[in-house]
Amino acid sequence: MVRPIDWQLATITAVRDETPTVRTFALSVPDWAGHRPGQHVDLRLTAEDGYSVERSYSIASAPGDDGAVEITVERIDGGEVSPYLHDVAIPGDRIEIRGPIGGYFVWEPSFDGPLFLVAGGSGVVPLMAMLRHRARLGARSPARLLLSSRHAEEIIYRAELDRLVEAGDGLEVVHTLTRSQPPGWAGYTRRIDERMLAEVAEPIGIAAARTYLCGPTALVEGAANALVRLGAPAERIRTERFGPSGT
C-alpha cells in the first residue's frame, strides 16, 4: 500500500486549457488514498543525468473520483517544471507524484461558519477544490470568493464559477481586475485591500467566517493582516503562500 508520503508514478490522462497560460492536467494515480479539499501534491521531474526538481501543486478536483486527480498549473517563464508540463508533456506521459499532502489548509462542509475564500491568480486552485466539493455535497451555507486577476481573460475557472453562483446555493463570487478591464466593467479595479475585504465579507460576517487565503505572498500577507484588523480571529484564517507572483 503506497502511503501519501511515498513517491509513485501517475499518468497524465487529459489536458485542458483554462486560460492562455494556465492548463489543467488530469492524472490517474494507481494508489491514491483520496484527498481533502485544499491539499496538494508534490511533482518530481528527473533528468537523465539525475538532476531532479520538485514542485508542489494544489489539487483542483473535488474528492471522490477514485485515483483521478486534477492539478491546474500556471506556466511560469523560466520555471523548472511548469514549462515542461505545458510545452512537452502529453496524455500518456508518466510523472512522479507524492500525496495528498497538507492537513492545515483544508476545508470541509462539516466545519462551522460561513466560508470566505480570497485568492490571487492561480491561488484559486485549492479554493476551487473546496467549492467543487461544497457543490458536490449540496452544501448551502454562505460562501464568498474574492478573486484577484490581472485581466478578464486570465480569470481561471471563470465559466464554472459563474455556473456555481447561478446554482444559487449561497455562493457569491466577486472579481477584481487589476491591470485591465473589459468595456462596461462595473466591478473592482484595484488590488485587494482592507476596504474591499470589509465590503465583500460584510454579508457573511468576518468574525464568524472560516477564511482561506491563497496566492502570491504579498497578497496573502496583506489580506491576512487586514482581516485581523477587521476583527477576524487569527485562528480562523488559513493561508497558503505561493511565493513571489510570477515565480
Place this chain on the structure above:
Amino acid sequence: MDDELDAMPDAAVLDGNALAGPLAALFGADVTAVPGRCAHCGHVSMVGALRAYTRAPGAVLRCPHCDGIVMRIVETAEATYLDVRGAAYLRFERR
C-alpha cells in the same frame, strides 16, 4: 503584481505547507496541522502556518508571531538534519 512588492525580501516567504512533503518524509506523516509552541515567544501555531524560507541554504521555518526560527532543515549528501530547538514542543494528538 507590483514589481516593487516582489522585490521585498519577504516576497519569497512561503508557509509550512510548502515543506509538507519533505517534513512528511521525515516524520512519517503530514505534520502541517500539528501545533507547536515557539521557544522564543511562546506563541502556538500549526506547522502549516509557520513562515517558510526555502531559498536560504536549507529551509527555515519561522514563528509567525515573533519571526524567531522554529525549525531548520539542512540536507547533506548523506543525511537530512532537522533542528527543532526553536520549538518548545510539537503536539501530536492521539486518535
